[in-house]
Amino acid sequence: MRLEDRKPFHASNVQSLTVLVQREVERRILTGELPAGERLSESALAADMGVSRGPVREAMRGLQQAGLVEIVANKGVVVRKIGYDEAVDLYDLRGSLFGFMCETMARRRTDAQCAVLRDKLGAMADAIRADDKDRYYRLNIEFHAAIVEFCGNSRARTVYEGIVKEMHLFRRRGLSRIENMEASMREHEAIAEAIVAGRAEDAREAGITHLRNGRDRFLATLDPAPESLAAAGRDRALRRTATAE
Amino acid sequence: MRLEDRKPFHASNVQSLTVLVQREVERRILTGELPAGERLSESALAADMGVSRGPVREAMRGLQQAGLVEIVANKGVVVRKIGYDEAVDLYDLRGSLFGFMCETMARRRTDAQCAVLRDKLGAMADAIRADDKDRYYRLNIEFHAAIVEFCGNSRARTVYEGIVKEMHLFRRRGLSRIENMEASMREHEAIAEAIVAGRAEDAREAGITHLRNGRDRFLATLDPAPESLAAAGRDRALRRTATAE
DNA sequence: AAGCTGTAAACTGTCAACAGTTGTCAATCC
């Protein structure tokens, strides 16, 4: 499939090859088609996609800034590898940002936005009753996306979405499973309730709590959870040595 | 001055032209040498720095991802222009991040790090006694930088520093002035105290408060402060029309 | 046999040239 064939034609869809290449490589990384640690050859990518090396190089530069690849001078570019501690840091940062966005949306919410949140919640409750985990997972993503969008802080949104992408670099399994739908649902309800009521501080805490629980649920599924996770005030150098992988 | 002459030679300093160009253009943007809204010509930049257009294009791609420039297909690159509302959003986001970093440092702090904070505070008190605003300003930056570094979350640091850079795109004056050193000092003391004591939640709130106050002090100096700032729950579209500039 | 050295292949960094697009401006038509 040629890159240009993806979307129906429209003037605004005519992008530079750089953008197309960047999007495609990003997709391959996020789907795991290009696993973390993989070394990327410019010429190989260029040949594979039928373009010259220029656009590929530019795309790599963009992906580097986005944190998805690392570029070493005269050696090449590799898909970033994320260790256990770094993943925990990303989870925490993401949680803090999500809390901020919940708080911000609570301050700026409109009735229409609140209605959207309520709709999503209703659909999620339906999914639970039908025991449809896949549908619940999709709605879960939509619920989060709605808050991210409605918070209205576009820079926060960019940063948040970048971090979510980056987190895909850490392991791959488990990311699309929600074991305890009921617990997840209760947390969503708490978030939505606080936002709708305009209780900004409560919304922030509910958002952070939700992601912290999600983090713990996910990390608990990992092989031998390094004890460093629980220990507070732990030394940085020490943690580095305990890096997963 | 040639780009290569900046630093003493070391193997790790041998960077690609792309990196050198990106750094140089970033410097010109942050110093205001290239004002917001300025249109950048690849050929002109390339000629000016004595390189070809390739590295310049790659550097532009990096600066775009960093939020410092905007690239429009087939039209060119312009230094990003930030309006009033966007600046307020950036301040809020930065505050939230700084709070997160204070909180995180409070959890992970070491004695050596606490000693550094105390040293900075002492030096700042000296600067106040000497009524040396410039010195206080430098130390203020160092104090913030220390927290950013000691929080240990490297991704948070990257994001935070990127946002600080981006904020330079909004106006330029006033950014390097601190009117009320005593008030600023008290806030710093509150942050440091909470961190040293390990009171993470207090540290977070002190950090957020500090930046919120800084934001208000700065925004208050702007010409006709749009009333939108004070109004909570304000409509997004309306705010957009009130954009400064 | 283990380690070192030199050579060659492969790849990255950079450049200059070509192709395609956008914007300008003057001439033309209604």
Added chain:
DNA sequence: GGATTGACAACTGTTGACAGTTTACAGCTT
């Protein structure tokens, strides 16, 4: 007179080629 069209200039998008570096491997030395 105003709007439209066409050509020209300037610039961006892309390409292929060349130079310098890294890496792997074969051959040599100890």
